[in-house]
Each structure stands twice: as structure tokens, then as C-alpha cells.
Amino acid sequence: MHNMGKKRSTDDTDDERRRRPRRLDDGILPNFRDMIEQSAQGILVHSNFKPLYANTAFADLLGFETPQAITDLPLIRSLFPQENWPQIEAQYNDFMRSDKTSQHARVQVLSQDGRDLWLTVIARKIDWDEQQAVHICAFDMTPNIKLEQLLLANEQKLRAILEILPVPLCITRRSDGRFLFVNRKLCFLLQQSAGPLLRSCAQDYLVDPQEWDKLHAMLDRVSDLHEIEVKVRSALGHAFTAEVAAITMNHEDQPALLIALNDVSARKKLEDELFHQANTDPLTSLSNRRFFMIQAEQEIRRARRFSRDLSLIMVDLDHFKNVNDTYGHATGDRALETLVRASFKSLRESDIMGRLGGEEFAIILPETSLEAAKDVALRLLAHVAQTEVPSEKGAFHMTTSLGVSALRPTDTGIDDLLNRADDALFAAKREGRNRVEVLA
Numbered sequence: 404m405h406n407m408g409k410k411r412s413t414d415d416t417d418d419e420r421r422r423r424p425r426r427l428d429d430g431i432l433p434n435f436r437d438m439i440e441q442s443a444q445g446i447l448v449h450s451n452f453k454p455l456y457a458n459t460a461f462a463d464l465l466g467f468e469t470p471q472a473i474t475d476l477p478l479i480r481s482l483f484p485q486e487n488w489p490q491i492e493a494q495y496n497d498f499m500r501s502d503k504t505s506q507h508a509r510v511q512v513l514s515q516d517g518r519d520l521w522l523t524v525i526a527r528k529i530d531w532d533e534q535q536a537v538h539i540c541a542f543d544m545t546p547n548i549k550l551e552q553l554l555l556a557n558e559q560k561l562r563a564i565l566e567i568l569p570v571p572l573c574i575t576r577r578s579d580g581r582f583l584f585v586n587r588k589l590c591f592l593l594q595q596s597a598g599p600l601l602r603s604c605a606q607d608y609l610v611d612p613q614e615w616d617k618l619h620a621m622l623d624r625v626s627d628l629h630e631i632e633v634k635v636r637s638a639l640g641h642a643f644t645a646e647v648a649a650i651t652m653n654h655e656d657q658p659a660l661l662i663a664l665n666d667v668s669a670r671k672k673l674e675d676e677l678f679h680q681a682n683t684d685p686l687t688s689l690s691n692r693r694f695f696m697i698q699a700e701q702e703i704r705r706a707r708r709f710s711r712d713l714s715l716i717m718v719d720l721d722h723f724k725n726v727n728d729t730y731g732h733a734t735g736d737r738a739l740e741t742l743v744r745a746s747f748k749s750l751r752e753s754d755i756m757g758r759l760g761g762e763e764f765a766i767i768l769p770e771t772s773l774e775a776a777k778d779v780a781l782r783l784l785a786h787v788a789q790t791e792v793p794s795e796k797g798a799f800h801m802t803t804s805l806g807v808s809a810l811r812p813t814d815t816g817i818d819d820l821l822n823r824a825d826d827a828l829f830a831a832k833r834e835g836r837n838r839v840e841v842l843a
Contacts, residue, residue, distance in 0.1 A: 445522070445541035450534050452478045452495070464522075464543055466515035482512050484519075499535070504528050509544065521548040570663050573605070577651070577658040580604035580615055584654070592645075592666060595638035605662070610634035610642055618649065622660070626651050632667070643668040684758040686736055687743045695757025699767050699817040702755070706769065706810060713769055713810040714776030715817075717824040718746065718783070720762035721802045721836040726792075734794040738801055745790040749782040765821065773809035773843055780805045780839040788837065802837035804828055809843055 439446055445461030447454065457473040465482065467473050483491055491510065498506055505527040512520050522541045529538045571589035573582055585600045593600065593608055606615035614633045621628055627650040635645045646665045653659060682694035690698060699715075706713040720726075720742055727735040739762060746756060746766070755767040768776050784803060791798040806827030808820050827842035834840070 445539075445543075447473070447479070447539045447541065448529070448531055448536050449479055449539070450531065450536040452480060452492075454479050455531055455536060461541060464514075464541065465512060465520070466518075484511055484513060487511060495537075498526065498537075499528070509548075519545075521545045570665065573600075573662050573664075574652075574654050575605045575660050575662060576654075577619070577660055580606045583659060589664065592664060593635075593637050594641065599638070608635055608637070610636050618647070622649065622651055635664070635666075644671050687740060687758055689743060689764070690755065690757035692757065692759045695755065695759070695765060695767075696817055698755050698757070699765075699820075702767050702769050703810060703814070703817060703820075711770045712772045712775075713767070714771045714773055715808050715810075715820045715824050716766040716768065716776060716780050716783070717759075717806045717821070717828045718742070718764040718766065719804050719828055719832070721804055721832075723762040726801065730794045730796055730799075734792070737794070738792045741790055741792045742787055742801070742803065745786040746783050748786045749779055765824070773807065773841060776807050776809065777839060777841050780807050784837070784839055804831040804836045805839045806831055807839060807841045811843075 439458050442458060442460055445464040446456070446458040447461050448456040454474045454476055457467075457470040459470055462468070462470045462473055465473070473479070480488060487510075494508070505525060508524050508526065510522050510524055512522055514520050521544045523544045524542075525540045527538045529536050531538075568586065569588065571592040572584075572586045573589050574584040575582055581604050582601050585597050587597075590597055590600065606612040609615055611634060618628065618631065618633075621631070627648070629648045631647045631649075633645055633647055634642060636642045643666050646667045648663045649660050651658065652661050682691060683689070684691045689695075702713060705711070720738065723735065723738070726738050730738075739758075742764070743756070746764070750756065750766065753769055755769075757765055759765050766779075768779060771779070784805060787803050788800060790800070792801060806824040806829070808823035808827060810820060814820060823842045827840040830842070831838045831840040
């Protein structure tokens with residue numbers, strides 16, 4: 404080990420000894436040399452990059468056979484990659500000129516066999532043989548750095564995958580919804596560039612921001628969500644329906660969500676059109692027979708669940724065959740449309756009217772007694788009779804026959820109500836038409 408000082412004079416005063424820095428060979432700390440030599444930490448002392456001391460652990464760390472092989476170097480420059488040297492020199496000069504007595508750093512060094520090593524170092528300013536020097540404790544962090552580099556590479560690969568996927572994706576912070584990552588597809592969907600998006604929150608793009616809280620409430624119960632529909636508004640104000648899939652994750656050491664969005668507006672529109680076509684009468688836009696029966700059964704179940712009244716009216720256009728024969732089928736269609744418009748004048752929004760076929764219609768009246776239903780039928784009868792039907796041969800009036808029935812405790816379904824209403828309708832026709840008959 405380097406001789407760190409002159410032999411102490413026997414006539415040194417106690418005061419001089421207290422003022423002089425302690426050195427390894429002072430004899431004051433007899434085990435200090437052994438502690439440093441046997442330390443598992445690599446220790447190096449240098450002055451302006453000239454090596455003054457290295458212990459065995461430091462020599463082993465860099466692949467030198469002995470510590471002296473390091474102290475024999477004119478400068479420790481060769482321990483660092485050449486391209487890093489200007490930065491290391493600048494950092495050293497800044498440290499020595501500063502008021503700091505110590506600093507931590509992470510440095511890259513070269514072992515004797517050419518391997519790159521990463522060290523975490525603690526540098527301290529010291530006096531060494533009456534010259535300013537730096538004492539360094541070094542820890543090998545190479546495995547940790549390699550793991551960090553591997554994780555970084557994997558994260559970069561994941562980002563690249565998320566970026567090229569043909570699905571709008573984002574990662575949001577769970578605490579406040581802040582965007583942490585967005586791919587190009589999401590930028591396109593929200594009509595906003597990545598910079599402004601990463602300075603905003605996911606709930607800023609929801610038509611109803613409270614839906615964000617609902618999503619989090621669901622994710623508190625399960626770790627992932629699929630096929631959840633939310634209303635989204637782009638940066639340019641375009642509103643659309645999006646289908647959301649979300650999964651909880653950690654991103655940058657904080658709870659986050661990976662979210663995929665899919666604009667399903669076109670699909671929803673197509674579904675609505677198909678539903679409309681499958682369940683609606685094309686001439687009158689009323690429910691067709693199949694869908695009317697489904698709606699009626701739902702209303703019957705609701706009436707029984709809450710012990711409410713429910714009634715039904717059947718409507719038939721009188722002498723409809725004569726209308727077709729006299730004025731033509733186009734006018735006959737116009738007569739059916741006129742009947743529907745006139746009927747709506749007597750109905751509430753909660754009432755359900757459907758076309759059962761031909762000139763025959765049915766109306767479900769929720770929360771309506773038999774007597775109240777009869778009053779509705781009489782008003783409907785009058786409204787239809789007062790309404791003109793235009794035709795090329797001149798306008799004309801038409802009449803209807805109506806049968807009314809009400810839900811009984813013994814009814815098994817809508818068919819029972821329809822059968823009684825149909826019997827009442829037949830009685831109205833038998834009694835001369837343009838009238839209302841009731842069959843409880």
C-alpha cells in the first residue's frame with residue numbers, strides 16, 4: 404500500500420497530532436488497514452485521476468490481478484470507455500470546485516477482459532498525504548443495470564406493439580385518469596395529437612364524466628372489463644358510442660389501466676336498423692305482430708309484479724275491402740296511416756300500438772282499468788271518424804270497430820286478452836260497426 408506519510412517524530416506535540424489528519428499508518432486505528440483491505444466494497448483513491456490506492460475488492464471487480472496493477476497506471480482513464488471520458492472529467496472538475504463533500508453517481512467502466520461493468524460509486528473528498536484526493540467506494544450494479552435494460556427493452560417492445568396494433572389503446576393513471584400512453588389509433592379516434600392527450604385525462608373525453616367513476620367501481624370488483632359501452636366525445640366535438648375493454652395493471656410503479664376503445668357507432672346504427680326492420684311494420688312504423696306480442700307479455704309481467712291494471716283494445720277498420728276496391732291499394736295504405744295518426748290523438752306515450760295484420764290493430768294500455776280503456780276507445784272512435792282520408796277521387800271518412808278487454812288474474816298471457824278483445828270486436832261488427840264493445 405502507498406506510504407501515506409512520514410514517520411511520526413517522537414517529539415510531536417499532542418496538539419500537532421490532533422490537528423494532523425489521521426492516516427492508515429498512524430497506528431491510531433490499528434485495524435483500519437485490514438478493514439479496507441478485506442472490505443467487500445471496491446475502494447479506490449485518486450488525485451486528479453492519478454491512482455493512489457486500490458484495495459483487493461476493487462482490483463477483483465475490474466479483473467486486475469493485484470491492486471498494484473491499478474496504482475501503477477499513470478491515470479485511471481483506461482478504466483472508462485473512451486467516449487465517456489469528457490463527461491467524467493467534467494463531472495470531476497465540477498465536484499472538486501463545489502462545496503459538496505460527497506456525491507453519488509452511476510458510472511460505466513471496462514474490465515480487463517473487455518466487459519462493460521456498471522458501478523454505483525460514493526465519492527468523498529479527502530486529504531491524502533497533504534494533497535486533495537477523492538475516495539471512492541464502488542458497488543457492482545451490472546446485474547441490476549442489465550435487468551433494467553432488459554425491462555426497458557421489453558417496455559419499448561410492448562410500446563411498439565401497442566403502437567402498431569389496429570386498435571385505439573391507452574394507458575391511464577388510476578388515481579386521476581391521466582393519460583400515460585396513447586397510440587396513433589387513439590389519437591385518430593379522439594381527433595387529437597399525442598402531446599395534448601398526454602396532458603389531459605380520459606374522463607375529459609367522456610360525454611358523461613361520471614361514467615369514469617362507474618368503470619372504476621366495476622374494476623374494484625373485477626380486474627378486467629369487456630364490451631362496456633360509453634359515450635365519447637372527440638376533441639373536435641364528434642360524439643360516438645365506444646365499446647370499452649379495460650384491465651388493471653402497474654405502469655411506471657403506479658396503478659394504471661390498459662384500455663382499448665372501439666367505435667361501434669356504425670355497428671349500433673346497423674343493429675338499430677336491423678332491429679327496426681325486424682320489429683316494425685314498414686307501412687305504419689308501428690310494432691309488428693311478433694314484437695307487439697313480446698311488448699305485451701312484458702307489460703303483463705310488470706302489471707302483475709306491481710298489482711296494476713292493464714287493458715287492451717283491438718281496432719279494425721270498417722269496410723276496408725271496399726276502400727281498396729273503390730279507391731285503390733295506395734289509398735288503402737293511406738287510410739291505414741290516417742287511422743294510426745288519428746289513434747295517437749287518444750293515446751299516451753306509455754301506450755303501445757301494434758299492427759297485427761291487414762286492417763287489424765291492437766293497443767296495450769298499462770295501468771288502465773276496463774272502464775278507463777272504454778273511454779279511450781270511444782275517443783279513438785270519434786277521432787278516426789272525424790279524420791278525412793285524401794284520395795284522387797276526393798276525400799272520404801272511415802269508421803272503426805273496437806273491442807276492449809282487461810287483464811284477469813286467471814289469464815296465462817296476452818293470448819287470453821286478445822281472444823276476449825277479439826270477441827268484443829266481433830260483437831261490435833255484428834251490432835253494426837262504428838262502435839265499441841267491452842268484454843271483461
